[in-house]
Amino acid sequence: MAEESAVEFAMPGSSWEMLKRIIKAYYAAQENKESTVESIANLSDIDRPVISSNNKFLRSIGVVEQNQYKLTPVGVKLAMGIARKNAAVIAGALKEIVDKTDELGRVVKTVQARDAMSEDELKVEMMLALGLTEKSPGLSRLRTLIDLLYESKILIEHEGKVSFHGFYVGEIKAVADDLADHEPKAPRPDECREVGGKTKSVPIALGPERRAYIELPDDWQPKDLKKLLKMIELALGEEAET
DSSP: OOTTOOSOOOOOSSOHHHHHHHHHHHHHTTTOTTOOHHHHHHHHTOOHHHHHHHHHHHHHTTSBOTTSSSBOHHHHHHHHHHHHTOHHHHHHHHHHHHHHOHHHHHHHHHHHHHSEEOHHHHHHHHHHHHTOOTTOGGGGGHHHHHHHHHHTTSEEEETTEEEEOSOOHHHHHHHHHHHHHSOOOOOOGGGOEEETTEEEEEEEEEETTEEEEEEOOTTOOGGGHHHHHHHHHHHHSHHHHO
C-alpha cells in the first residue's frame, strides 16, 4: 500500500450514512478560513460530539486534513460525489482511500485471495487486520467499514457471500506497470477474431471455455489501460444494468 498512510487507523464512531452527512458538512464549510467543529455542526445540524467522535477516523483514512478541519483533495472529491449523489465519483474516491489505507487494503486483498466469504468471515478478517478483539470498543462499527467497501464497488455481496468485484487504484497501477515493463505477447491466431478483415479483437480468458473479446485501436498503448478498465466498468457494471 502507499507510503502516505502513516496515520494510525482509528475506528469510526457512527454509521456510514452519518459519516457521509459529516463529510458533506465539511464540504459546506470548506471555504471558511478557520473552520471549527462547532461551525461545522451549526451548518449541518449534526451534534458536535457526533462530529468529534468521527474526526480521528476521517483523518486516518485521509479524508480530513491533519490538525485542521478541512477536507483533503480526495475528501473534496468524495464530498462532491455524495452531494451530487454520483455513485461513480463516490466509488472512485473511495477506491483512492482504500489504496492509501493499509488496514482496508489488507482486508480487500484477503477477500480477493479467498474468492468469496460470508459477512461473518469478513468481520473476523477485519478484526485481524485492525487488531481488534471481542472486547474492543470499536467492534460495533465494523458494519460502517463494510458499507464503505460496498459503496466503493471493490467488494460486493451476493446471495450471502462477499466477493472481490473490481480494481482499486493500486491494483490498476500494478497491472499498468506490468504491461509497460513487458513486451505484450500476440494472441494465437486461432484465438483472435477478424473485424472488418483485420485481426484486432484480443481474447480475454474468463475461465475454461469462456472468453471475452476486446477490439483495440491500431494505436493502442499500455497507458490507456486505466481508462479502458474504467469504461468497461461503466458500460458493463451493475449501475449500467440498472
